[in-house]
Amino acid sequence: MSDRSLGPGPGSPAVTSLVRLRHDTAKPLYQQLEEQLRALIEDGTVAGGTTLPAERPFAEALGVSRTTVQRCYDSLRRQHYLTAHGRHGFIVAAGRTRLSPGMDRLKGFTEEMQELGRVPSTRIVERRVVQDRSIASLFGLPSTAPFLKLVRIRCGDGMPLSREVAWYDLTAVPALAEGDLGGSVYAFLGAHGAALVRCRQTIEAATPDAEECAVFGFTQPLPCLLIKRQSYARDDRMIEYVEGLFRGDAYAYRLDLKA
Structure with missing residues (x-):
């Protein structure tokens, strides 16, 4: 499976090209993946409605175990960043982009x-x-x-x-x-x-x-x-x-x- 099938959509960078997992740190791989995916969702790089791949092909693309991806997805689902989409993978929940309001004036x-x-x-x-x-x-x-x-x-x-x-x-x-x-x-x-x-x-x-x-x-x-x-x-x-x-x-x- 190519990186293109793991991407957030036409014209958007593939998810696998945005993830950088390190093996020289004590932080577990699933936690690294969770933090990076959450950040990509919050800053809008991976938009709401994007379908992420199923656990096995995503794990193979990243060179990690399926359990690593499974634990990451489960955690993000509990935090309402993802919703299950059957064997097709998970969908990024809408409205999870981090809000960045300015503080230049008083407003309600x-x-x-x-x-x-x-x-x-x-x-x-x-x-x-x-x-x-x-x-x-x-x-x-x-x-x-x-x-x-x-x-x-x-x-x-x-x-x-x-x-x-x-x-x-x-x-x-x-x-x-x-x-x-x-x-x-x-x-x-x-x-x-x-x-x-x-x-x-x-x-x-x-x-x-x-x-x-x-x-x-x-x-x-x-x-x-x-x-x-x-x-x-x-x-x-x-x-x-x-x-x-x-x-x-x-x-x-x-x-x-x-x-």
Whole structure:
């Protein structure tokens, strides 16, 4: 079987020409193959819908055992990168290209997904008015100040990408308590005279807990990005504090820096 039959499609490089397995390292061959195939899928080199070959011919083309390819495929299937296609091999799942949003300006999840060509959707898990001493201190407000606590699962093309826990100052935007927040909260704020104009944001590495693994469909904890953001209106009043856990296998934030 030639390399051409193992390729991702006309005009695309053959998968076997992109894989480089090393025999002079302690890392198992199946793990090397898994990491390289996952990277090729995430950066779009191997596109969603591509049919990968069956285990035996792929193993022969790579010069490895069938067990090596089998273990690699099984792992990628459990992580939802591949779907079984019978004796014809495996198909690369759609929507697994790693998202690379820019961080050049303040924008909400809905706008970000639209810019990336994804269809945004939201599932509200929790919505209630609360008083929280520690959150109030972040806003510089009295401990009795009311906040809207909003827990949402944010999806792109139907895939859960983040679990967000957000608090909003109801003394600044009382309409949030009963408003329709199924779409963009940022658009809602703008329509009620509290458009957000700047934010302070940090990004940390984080490990998802059992509940978050269930949201993302992880069979085991995988690295995630924890993004904490404090957002302000034009009068420099803090309106929002949000902690969003983003799946690390789908996100790679991009920064454009100038000298």
